[in-house]
Amino acid sequence: MTTAPVFETVLVANRGEIACRIIGTLRRLGIRSVAVYSDADRGAKHVALADLAVRIGPAPARESYLNIDAILAAAAASGARAIHPGYGFLSENAEFAEACAAAGIVFVGPAVEALEIMGDKIRARKHVAEHGVAVIPGIAEPALGDEQLTSAARSIGYPLLVKPSAGGGGKGMEIVRDPSSLAAALATARRLAGAAFGDDTLFLERLVSPARHIEVQVLADGAGNVIHLGERECSLQRRHQKVIEEAPSPLLGQDARARIGEAACAVARSVGYTGVGTVEFLVGNDNADEAFFIEMNTRLQVEHGVTELVTGVDLVEWQLRVAAGQTLTLSQGDIRLDGHAIEARVYAEDPERGFLPSTGSVLALHEATGAGVRVDSSLLLGLVVSADYDPLLSKVMVWGKDRATALALLDRALADTTVLGVGTNIEYLRLLVADPDVQAGRIDTELIDRRLPELAFQQPDDALYAAAALLEHASRWDAAPTGHVTEPWTHHAGWRIGEPRPSRYSFTAAAGTAVEVSVVGRPDDATVTLGSVQSASLKVSGDGLTLELDGILQSFRFARDGQTIWLGRGGFSRGLRLRSREEQLVAAVAVDGPRSPEVRTPMPGTVVGVSVASGDTVEEGQTILVVEAMKMEHRVTATTSGIVTVAVLPGDVVRSDQVVASVVSQEQSAGEQPS
Template sequence: MAVLQKVLIANRGEIAVRIIRTLDRLGIASVAVYSDADAAAPHVRMAGESVRLGPADARSSYLAIDRVIAAARETGADAIHPGYGFLAESAAFARACADAGIVFVGPTPAAIDTMGDKIRARAAVEARGVSTVPGIAEPGLDDAALVAGAERVGYPVLVKPSAGGGGKGMHRVDDAADLPAALVQARREAAAAFGDDTLFVERFVANPRHIEVQVLADEHGHVIHLGERECSLQRRHQKVVEEAPSPLLTPEQREAIGAAACETARSVGYVGAGTVEFIVSADQPDEPFFMEMNTRLQVEHPVTEEVTRIDLVEQQLRVAAGEHLGIAQHEVRTTGHAIEARIYAEDPAAGFLPTGGEVLQLRWPHGVRVDAGIERGSVVSSSYDPMLAKVIAHRPTREAAIAALDEALGSTHVLGVTTNVPFLRALLAEPAVLAGDLDTGLIDRDAERLAARPMPAAVLAQAGLALIERGGVGTRAWSSDGWRIAGARGASVRLTDGDGIATVTRAPGGVQQTDFAFVGGQHAMRDVELRVARADGTIEEVRSVERSIHPTITRDGDVWMPLASGDWLVEHARPAARARAGASAAPSLASPMPGTVVAVHAADGDVVAEGAALVSVEAMKMEHVLRAPTAGIARIHVAVGETVRRGQEVAAVEPDAEQDGASASDTTEGER
């Protein structure tokens, strides 16, 4: 690797950390770039050099081509690795690198252009004999043409943006009446995410499985594949768990789909590491349909690395340096099974809304691979993708790999940020997942059940006791609640329990053999009598709760509990929360997440029906539509482009006095 001396990583988070590790192993100098939000991020410290790009807004930092090129020139980097996301699939960025005399670690701009436009990509691979999903895919189709095409294709259909990927702007439509609205939303999402609102429509494949193939190609005409990955476990078209190899395919089917992937790469003269994605019906695995090609490294590339023992970043760097592929197709061997889970900053119990905050405590598992871009003290911002880390288990069999991954997730704790770890464990325990009977709709069909996580009384009890013993948060130490040197007895604390309030009380005189102390923040206790009174009037006595826990109490009096069942956030019931919990549903709308207002669907003063869309808020690449809780007059408190806090009121609906009067009049007349 004498040709490349210094590489700038035009990315952040876990992928930047992962690339730096390979650069260090190869003896290549590394340069990190960062926004103000990432000034203290791990990838910045790990790199040999670092350059500030700008403020947190990605458009002024990670997406600013001129600033990234300037950083490479300033540090003398002779190559730029784009990672994935941001500029990784930007043909304009690849051209800017070439114009500046800097090696772009990726394919040619022409290949990016073709594969970045799904309509052109379909035509290119069809010319090489690769099958595509039936649909209507032509440049410049307006909504009327798409509606007419969908009728010919037959429902259900998938609406897809021609540019971009990652499931953004993609919508399944089962009824013709719903297609016009889906097209409007898809165009808005595509324009916001990719700067291009071109759409096309495909037939929805029955019992679909998402299978992708990793390819490698050099500039000397050599193309190979490294086997396939099963990526069918998705939520709203976003991958959640990936594995290699696929439990669906036979050796013959595996060879055929690999050959189709190589033909796809040849169709655009591909150079570097890329992924060809196929949709495969579980009923007809002999007929894979090309979906798209990702002209970059994939998030799930570690599972391929684990089963092949090939460092894909190293291969990217070697190809970028002009070397021949050092691996022939017959030399590719896969061993065992690997499975990866993506850890997101999101709350599955709240509809998978993005979260954020400061990482107060952090513990990663041992015996598995962890690719992470956070550490204790990291602040998870709503400005970027919510993925925090990936946990990857590699074992001789699929069954052993799943068991190892589940065990690893059980010892993963990210306190301070609500994550999807418990959801991932519930997913891995699903009989269909264990049996390998997967499809892309599995999670969405059962998301509510898998995400359900009612808070056990024992969790509330431990959190309440932690608050009481730590110094009486919510109580007065010198009051008549029974305070002792060993701690308050008879004290109580109020905690939020879903939409209601739970009161945790330590029974006066009801403690036997208490052994409770703070040693470095650790609770060690037994036989503490606690009573949990919930909002629904139920009361539960809890004794002998988990002995060794490390609760973290925030400045606001909330408690983070790392337990074997996962991390729990138990919120202290503040006056405002108590008022909300005790009041009837108010006709106001608060943003469920920190983010940016991307659409306002009604004007202030409009008369709206119950369920009407009022405001759309976007955070971490996810759009959430806030709808009228009741019919009435809309009051809009925000504008497009405005940044909002979690819990900030963005709109309200006032009762329509005229309608109320008319209803009352009608009722009176009827009674007469």
């Protein structure tokens, strides 16, 4: 295939790892790339990689990455004649595609009709059914109210799935297992759908469980040629969000692959599809003959890289070529699936705290490399990860000659990935990869939910605490108290006429546990008092440290941020915060007492719903309000029972640990009233 440029300049209307990935193909093809960025992304990786970058607005997506006028203005200013939307944001927005056409700019995606039909899940479901493709039993009609949905649910039966008609990515989907839960699920789904897609239309489907989520990659040109590039297994999901994907599926044989591939091509042909798209199916667990159409994603998928690894086809390049009017030079017979590829999504989140979003600055970074490893990443040393956008940081992908080889390589690649300063799900991913059912290919869409209560996350051990203490000890070794004459008994050597005085370092781990480490002597030959550790020596290098504990060498990566010490080993990282003297004193005199009346947000975000009003009586654990951060909703609940006072309104932006409400007992509340 010729590598002559299909466009001179292409603007990438996206951010993060997908913008970086698209820019990579543009560079290989000799096409000038234009990045866009919000104020929050001024120092982002995609901005540095592009040939030109244009600011499009402040941090909120609606004022930047979803601002059609701003993006078209950036294209005009940069001379871009085509716009690649990536995924998410405006990638499936028919209005945006029409605006591009009106401005004389090529939208790298399908025609508006395909976007309109497949962008409306109710319309898409009806459309494919009319073309002979099986759909899940349910009710899908425009403008169904809650009463109509409730009535229809009785005939569909439980459990069922509430789904938004607009959008995708699992947002707004709610599982309902009994009639008593339906009303709350409808309210949540409508709120999420309205906020995410500007359309709160809902429909219902029977919940197929257990089941597998299998999607087929299709490629089509303007001359009517349509082929598929095999399938991807996407069954490892949490809250309808994919976590680990692979190609090909361990479930499908050649015959089943041909059948589901042809069904996907039929869907694409039915809407005159052009470019790269994905048709998603729900398949009966261990029964590849039962495949129901779910939806068609009219864009590049997050997990497209695993298909590229097993086929050798650059999907972004073909998107560009088809958008430029070229016809396919590939036929179905040219597509061969070679080996096995698996992808793990690295998110900024804390699995041990209910997957709350994690924010912060990247203080130290090491990403996997080597044969068979591909990493699509937005990470940079010093990158500020905010709560403004999706928490996806990078995708670790591997290729092996078979599935077992790929799984082993993925585990090693994750173990060789360290992101310090921002919490990630790397250890969680390694636990999933090691699961016996995952190893055997016995997976379904509910496996993660079943396994989560059993996952045992590592906790800091004596070696980790010793390394933290020695690192801090080394940093203070030559320091003298400000404004004082250096005297031997003030030095951290702990000199005394008799036995030396130990230096004591108290740390708080992520789980809140406080540990004190006693260190005597030089950092390179110290005596450490901490559980199993008796003696230790420390050698600090540019990107890590080597710690010898009782004759055993251990290596760590680390980063420092003021009085915060972060240490990681083999994909396992924890933040150990050096406790202040004041905190130690407070802990020493703390006694059991009543729970705090203050209700605080566990992360920064936007209040999207308030469930109670000031003066209401609430029970401990009752939802007070809902905060959205990184495109996910999080419920903030009452810390105790009593009378609530709410301090925020829907739409308010809140900080991490901000007091958003308070709850006092009825006796206390009555005592505050005037007599």
